[in-house]
Amino acid sequence: MEKKQDNLYVSTLARGLKILRAFDESHVSLSLTDLVSRTGLEKSAVQRMAHTLHLEGMLERDPNTRRFRPSHAWLQLAYAYYWSDPVIASALPKLIEFSHANGETINLAQLSGDHIIYSLRLPNHRTHFASSIVGRRLPALNTAAGRVMLSTRSDDEIAEACANWPVLQQTPKTLTDRAEIANSIRAARQDGFCITRDQMLLNEISLSAPVKGTDGIAHTAVQISISAIAVNEDEVVEKFLRPLLDTTAGILG
Amino acid sequence: MEKKQDNLYVSTLARGLKILRAFDESHVSLSLTDLVSRTGLEKSAVQRMAHTLHLEGMLERDPNTRRFRPSHAWLQLAYAYYWSDPVIASALPKLIEFSHANGETINLAQLSGDHIIYSLRLPNHRTHFASSIVGRRLPALNTAAGRVMLSTRSDDEIAEACANWPVLQQTPKTLTDRAEIANSIRAARQDGFCITRDQMLLNEISLSAPVKGTDGIAHTAVQISISAIAVNEDEVVEKFLRPLLDTTAGILG
DNA sequence: ACCTCAAGTATTAAATAATAATACATACAA
DNA sequence: TTGTATGTATTATTATTTAATACTTGAGGT
Numbered sequence: 001m002e003k004k005q006d007n008l009y010v011s012t013l014a015r016g017l018k019i020l021r022a023f024d025e026s027h028v029s030l031s032l033t034d035l036v037s038r039t040g041l042e043k044s045a046v047q048r049m050a051h052t053l054h055l056e057g058m059l060e061r062d063p064n065t066r067r068f069r070p071s072h073a074w075l076q077l078a079y080a081y082y083w084s085d086p087v088i089a090s091a092l093p094k095l096i097e098f099s100h101a102n103g104e105t106i107n108l109a110q111l112s113g114d115h116i117i118y119s120l121r122l123p124n125h126r127t128h129f130a131s132s133i134v135g136r137r138l139p140a141l142n143t144a145a146g147r148v149m150l151s152t153r154s155d156d157e158i159a160e161a162c163a164n165w166p167v168l169q170q171t172p173k174t175l176t177d178r179a180e181i182a183n184s185i186r187a188a189r190q191d192g193f194c195i196t197r198d199q200m201l202l203n204e205i206s207l208s209a210p211v212k213g214t215d216g217i218a219h220t221a222v223q224i225s226i227s228a229i230a231v232n233e234d235e236v237v238e239k240f241l242r243p244l245l246d247t248t249a250g251i252l253g
Numbered sequence: 254m255e256k257k258q259d260n261l262y263v264s265t266l267a268r269g270l271k272i273l274r275a276f277d278e279s280h281v282s283l284s285l286t287d288l289v290s291r292t293g294l295e296k297s298a299v300q301r302m303a304h305t306l307h308l309e310g311m312l313e314r315d316p317n318t319r320r321f322r323p324s325h326a327w328l329q330l331a332y333a334y335y336w337s338d339p340v341i342a343s344a345l346p347k348l349i350e351f352s353h354a355n356g357e358t359i360n361l362a363q364l365s366g367d368h369i370i371y372s373l374r375l376p377n378h379r380t381h382f383a384s385s386i387v388g389r390r391l392p393a394l395n396t397a398a399g400r401v402m403l404s405t406r407s408d409d410e411i412a413e414a415c416a417n418w419p420v421l422q423q424t425p426k427t428l429t430d431r432a433e434i435a436n437s438i439r440a441a442r443q444d445g446f447c448i449t450r451d452q453m454l455l456n457e458i459s460l461s462a463p464v465k466g467t468d469g470i471a472h473t474a475v476q477i478s479i480s481a482i483a484v485n486e487d488e489v490v491e492k493f494l495r496p497l498l499d500t501t502a503g504i505l506g
Numbered sequence: 507a508c509c510t511c512a513a514g515t516a517t518t519a520a521a522t523a524a525t526a527a528t529a530c531a532t533a534c535a536a
Numbered sequence: 537t538t539g540t541a542t543g544t545a546t547t548a549t550t551a552t553t554t555a556a557t558a559c560t561t562g563a564g565g566t
Contacts, residue, residue: 007546010305010524012553016266017309020330028337032514044555047515052263056270066514070334072365075372077273078331079388081323084281092386093379100377103353112325119328122375124353126346133345134387135332260517263553265524285543297526300544319543508566515560524552531544536537 015041016049020058020070025130029067078134087211087220088119090252095122095222098247102240105131105225106247109145109208112137114165116146116221128201131225139166141181142174144194144208145221151188152210152218158185173198193241195233203228205236209244213253222248268294269302273311273323278383282320331387340464340473341372343505348375348475351500355493358384358478359500362398362461365390367418369399369474381454384478392419394434395427397447397461398474404441405463405471411438426451446494448486456481458489462497466506475501 022030022038030038035046050068053059060069082088091108098106099122108120115137123132130136140146141162150158162182169176175184175196188194193209200206205226210218224244226236275283275291283291288299303321306312313322335341344361351359352375361373368390376385383389393399394415403411415435422429428437428449441447446462453459458479463471477497479489 006304006308007523008301008304008544009308010265010269010301012263012265012524013269013302013305014309016263016269017306017311023333023337025333025336028333033512042555043514044557045553048261048263048553049266051259051261052266053270055259055262056267058270070330070337072334072363072370072372074330074334075370075388076390077323077327077388079386079390080276080278080281081325081327082386082388083278084276084323088386089382092376092382096376096379096385100356110325117325117328119325123345123349126349129342129345132349133332133335133341135328135330135335137329137332260553261515265552286541295526296543297528298524301524510563510565512563513561515558517558518554518556520554520556521550522552522554523550525548525550527547527549529544529546531542533542534540536539 015039015045016053019046019049019053023070029062029065029069031065031067035068082119085119087251087253090250091211091220091222092120094247094250095120098222098224098243099124102224102243104240107145107223107225109143109149109221109223111140111146111149111219114140114161116140116143116149125227127225131201138200139168141165141167141178142170142199143223144196144199144206145223147181147185147196148188148194148208148210149218149221151185151194152212152216158182170200171198171202173202175199193237193244195237197228197233205231205233207236207240207244209241209248211248211251211253218253220251220253222251268292268298269306272299272302272306276323282315282318282322284318284320288321335372338372340504340506343503344464344473344475345373347500347503348373351475351477351496352377355477355496357493360398360476360478362396362402362474362476364393364399364402364472367393367414369393369396369402378480380478384454391453392421394418394420394431395423395452396476397449397452397459398476400434400438400449401441401447401461401463402471402474404438404447405465405469411435423453424451424455426455428452446490446497448490450481450486458484458486460489460493460497462494462501464501464504464506471506473504473506475504 018039036043054061057073060071095106103124105123107118109116110119117137118134121134162178167176196206205228208221208223211220212218271292289296307314311326313324348359356377358376360371362369363372370390371387374387415431420429449459458481461474461476464473465471
């Protein structure tokens with residue numbers, strides 16, 4: 001896949017990035033040969049890239065196992081990202097306020113292609129690890145946050161997304177019927193919020209409201225997670241919709 | 254600075270990384286010429302690297318201003334980092350517990366060379382933006398967390414660090430006298446904790462305890478921040494040391 | 507203790523792919 | 537409009553990466 005008829009494209013750099021992206025939640029430390037198989041690059045290419053990334057402080061290397069791991073530099077990049085995105089600075093104090101006042105898990109989600117990505121998370125319960133750390137990507141159509149953002153778009157865009165964007169069956173109860181997802185988005189447009197249940201995690205209720213820009217389109221949403229053991233959807237809306245909308249209203253999209 | 258007599262070193266990749274690292278808290282969006290001046294690379298090199306990084310989804314490009322910004326991919330890398338570091342998974346539930354029980358800002362800090370880096374942060378008050386987001390690096394000697402980690406090392410290492418590691422005068426009251434810093438570290442070794450005040454921020458008290466590995470050395474520490482307006486250091490120790498030590502005790506270094 | 511094999515490391519000739527120089531285009535200001 | 541700064545495009549040259557291969561190390565099995 002050495003692509004492009006593009007004389008500005010530096011394939012060596014792309015290969016190096018490929019090494020970085022070989023790491024994910026189920027590949028936390030990789031040997032040279034692991035990297036070869038995961039990236040599809042030549043052994044010697046991997047050798048040189050990994051070597052360089054190590055020297056440059058982007059990869060940690062365990063001297064015993066000789067396996068590579070992400071370094072702290074990866075967190076530093078996140079730090080730079082946070083400063084670069086103005087929505088973050090606007091949202092963070094509001095989320096802290098909400099978390100403090102309501103004691104519930106609250107997240108900031110942004111649209112990233114056909115996925116959402118969680119950019120801020122303030123967990124208030126012990127919950128699954130993946131649900132507590134930033135940077136997680138989920139198919140937009142599967143999530144309340146994704147649907148509520150889509151609901152601010154034109155009918156055509158919604159239809160296009162519902163037809164083509166990925167849907168992932170995460171739990172037995174995950175909604176995979178695209179027509180039903182479209183209904184959910186239509187409802188969200190009416191209501192100004194979206195609520196889901198058991199979509200990514202069983203017994204988890206998600207309530208989300210959009211952060212609209214001046215054009216009325218939302219690239220950001222705030223989402224809260226509530227355990228469905230104690231309460232049902234109606235009660236969640238009853239109790240948390242108002243504070244949630246207060247929160248989103250204070251954020252500059 | 255095209256360095257190395259190293260035939261495995263891929264300088265093109267290093268140049269690309271240099272572009273990424275040109276972004277930080279005071280350089281949130283950079284034009285081509287900005288990148289040239291910040292990296293010291295040739296104009297055409299920057300052109301090709303930025304172009305490639307954009308195509309690979311590592312840089313966002315504003316079509317109007319033609320400036321580059323970090324992309325969501327930078328958060329995804331943080332996500333991979335979190336999974337790769339076992340301390341994180343062990344610490345996160347404990348920090349959440351503490352935050353929930355005590356309602357105070359709590360952070361996980363790790364030693365990264367001669368700096369500490371905050372890898373988890375659970376802010377519970379409105380506080381300065383930089384104090385709320387992960388990935389921030391601070392000189393280890395300036396911080397309670399850095400000192401308490403150092404205090405688990407040998408006398409020689411402590412002496413070496415106190416002599417050579419960087420110290421940054423962040424507030425008028427920041428301790429810059431290296432002998433006094435050494436005293437602070439000695440005290441931390443005795444006490445099993447370190448408390449500071451007004452070091453990075455005025456009217457901020459920092460209390461930190463180490464997370465020791467099986468060898469007794471700490472590469473990680475937990476730190477809490479308390480406003481010094483309402484309470485003094487003794488009261489902070491009185492009130493929070495016990496729960497803090499309970500927290501660190503539950504974390505596998 | 508020895509052997510085997512897989513995994514990591516080192517070396518090189520060959521040529522691809524990146525470079526640097528320069529020319530062109532566009533946007534903004536005087 | 538003209539001038540200047542910034543971004544974009546093109547190309548010959550060659551430095552740099554490549555890919556192939558040989559060497560080294562270490563873990564597991566017998």
